[in-house]
Amino acid sequence: MSAPTADTATDRPLVTLDVGQVRGVWRGASAAFLGIPFAEAPVGPLRFEAPVPIAPWEGVRDASAYGPTPQRKQLAEITLIPEPSIPGESTLNVNVFTPAPGRPETALPVLVWIHGGGFTAGSPASPWYDGRSFNRDGVVTVSLSYRLGFDGFGAIEGAPSNRGVRDWLLGLEWVQCNIAAFGGDPGRVTIAGQSAGGGAVLTLLGMPAAQHLFRSAWSLSGAVGDVRPDRAKRFSETLAELAGVAPTRDGFASLPETRVLELQDDAANPDKLDPMAGMQSMLTDGLPWGPMIDGDLITEPTLDSIRSGIGGDKPLVLSAADDEFTMATDGAKGKLRFIPPSILLRRMIPDRAVRRAYLAANGPQRRKGTAAVLGRFATDTLFRAPLARVADARGSRPTWVSRFSWASPKFGWAVHCIDVPFWFDCLDAEKVDVLAGDDPPQALADALHGAAVAFVREGAPGWRPWSESAGATRMFGGAASAPDVLPDGYASVRPLAG
Template sequence: MTGRFAEEIVTTHRGGIRGTVVDGIHVALGIPYARPPFGSRRLREPAPVPPWSGVRDCTRFGPVVPQSAELPGAPAWDPRREDVLSLNVWSPVGEPGRGLPVLFWIHGGAYTFGSSAQPDYDGTALARTGLVVVTCNYRVGFEGFGHVPGLPDNRGLLDQIAALRWVRENIRAFGGDPGNVTVAGQSAGGGSIACLMAGPRAGGLFRRALVHSVPDAYFPREFAAALSREVAEAAGLPATADALSAADPQRLVEASDQVARRYADDPLAGPLHYDTVLYGPVLDGDLLTTEPVEALAAGAATAVDLLVCHTTEEYWLMHEVGSMPPVTTEDGLVRYLADQRLPPRLAADYRSLMPHASVRDVFLAIAGDAVFATHSVSLAEAHARAGGRARLARFDRRRTRPDGSAVRAWHAADVPFAFGTLDAEGIDFLTGGPADADDRALSRRMVRAWADFATRGDPGWAPLGANRTPADVHVWSVPHDRAEGELPAHARWRNLRADAMHLS
């Protein structure tokens, strides 16, 4: 149907679904790809959805997985709803069998919160370029990544693999090509993709990978087990499979928040004091046997084309939202470097590159590089050295507000530009205010680059060579894009800091 607003029924392998058609884009929301992960399936691998009779209404997003976060424009977790493993599809209206490229999005959220219903993840603009866009929910927090003795680790990653298998089996019905799938994600979503590339379980489910701001956060099993014991103790439970499987999800969410606050309040707590993320991919010896940089360097995914991007001021977002304790003194900066096992000289090196910055800003620059930027660059370089095709980009879009304050190129600011969702609810916080003409032009360039990469593996600039040079790095900026070597003076120091961090 081609009206501005209509209905369209699509037949999947499990049954018919009814979505809506808006201005030529078919939108199907809340399609289940696995059974509810509760009851006898609690804390276990996702199980297939049984077939249904009739036509299922898929005109609203599915419920959110257990979490305490409430994000602008997105539904909050409702403990009464258990059908949380769902996905959404945006596709251009037309005849089935067109074989359009597929972009599969994995949301971020520190492996602890988030959902596919966030307004900046609307797939309409990308679908208008000729893509079939899929976004999915997956288990986060304790449900997805808490270590439980005798039960599988990395349940959130297993959910993502199950959703990708759904795409392989069903996406033709939406006009997509199951042999031309690009996985895309930011932050925890990008880290998830790095894990899927590193391990064998997702082999053959995607052809390309597009990752933004990948965190260096992979937990040895012993560390994950120790954190789970702390959460169980805070919940008043024994750290056993039976007790944790039977626990109220709300109780584990609250216990996790309690443990995170305790680390944030203790300056002597080591690395978790500065980054109180309790959950992440576990080196379980099965799905993930080694950290992704090592796996990519060994050639684990050379057949997968890779595009990596990070922002130039990642950690300023964490300061703005108050998710990490500030470091504002020289002594505190020295202690941070020691806790993170980073070279003590980094403070002086960064100070020489940004001599007028406050201690807080030096800390934020180092922390952003340590957690996101350097790791993202390392993934691209390792993939290229192993013989894979890897491209690298940085997001450096800045503005000045009317009051003279700076709009930073911080963590997640690039996402609404790449999705073409600059007018979505709650986006002003990430972008610093209403979009202007330069912002909209940048968004069009980023949407086009994502679409071209998903279609044919070429976003518009060359892959990394054997030895990276500034010209190999594409910089997204306003009023126009540039090569890294052409960064303005206020940002030029960023060319050097990844090299300093590599020496750690």
């Protein structure tokens, strides 16, 4: 952990926290405070421990640059969101963006963002997660880091479970204790995240231990973890066997982080020669690493917890893109064009009645070819059908649902992550053009970001809620002739959602 540094530059904002002072940087009308540690570095004896709150420091800590990130290995060489990996040991930190540093009387609403990356990758230091636009609209914004992959979520004998989840909790506790110093209101905190981050939001929504930490939640393309204990144990034992160590805390502690990163994918996906087997496993059982139903922090599946009413007092928005995974299946269009979708889906939807109902409900997608059907099925299984289940499970509790349907001119689909730069209103940020083209519609960003701001500030995004009219879905980027709100925007996933 870098030592605090003295700074006499009076034109840089200074904030006093419960453990010391930090000095950020002005960026026009708002300020950024980057890389503020909320926990001690999770290395050495603390590697597989629950996070330990950061110790107080003397002097002023410089907060002008992003801190080290837990990400050491990206999901692919080319990622849809630019999420830099920053070396260093003090990886549990927050970044705060605020228009009112040092003014607790301002009491602005707060947004806390949890990044995605399949619970194995991703970084809070992405330029897409910069809170500048939310600051412009009177919202203090925080991005949060957490341990990833095996170090964050692996089942280890003798170590606390769900270490990454415990990182979220401690980070949110830090927000409760310190956000007023940045002009934020700890009583008006909204948590939000995309993909695995959206899944984190749903996990927290269903956790009794997290209820005091936020007021409302927005899950974008939420991929829920809910890893079964037996499955998590099996992956850990396989990793230990591949590494040649005992499946214990001491055994895993003997492995350098780089070796764990080499092996964690192999441990979770042993049948790499059969890509369909890997896809079926993910679609059937979910992501291999992530929040585990441990009987301690997470006592039951998230959907069951939400159905029982936990988090029911908190306004919730659920959103997804129309074709999150179709980009991945496009590469197989040539091989799949002669295979009827009904045959291809037999392995993944064994129940004939369900399969036929799903294909009947997705006639327009069938006309686009088998690859398009497979991509939509993967999207529906991982994101859109679970979204509908959660919305239904909430019953009359305040819940809004939306779809992002604007197709990327680069890929031809409303793909995974396409909604993020619109939600943050950062269309001019680095690498947005790689996903959204050279001229993404600012009016769409105004609409989606405006809904996000309204939700964070007022607890309602501005359209008819699903909880009052089941199926009601706000369309972002749909056909110009289509209504803004559909009476049943997720009708095509009903055969899978039940």
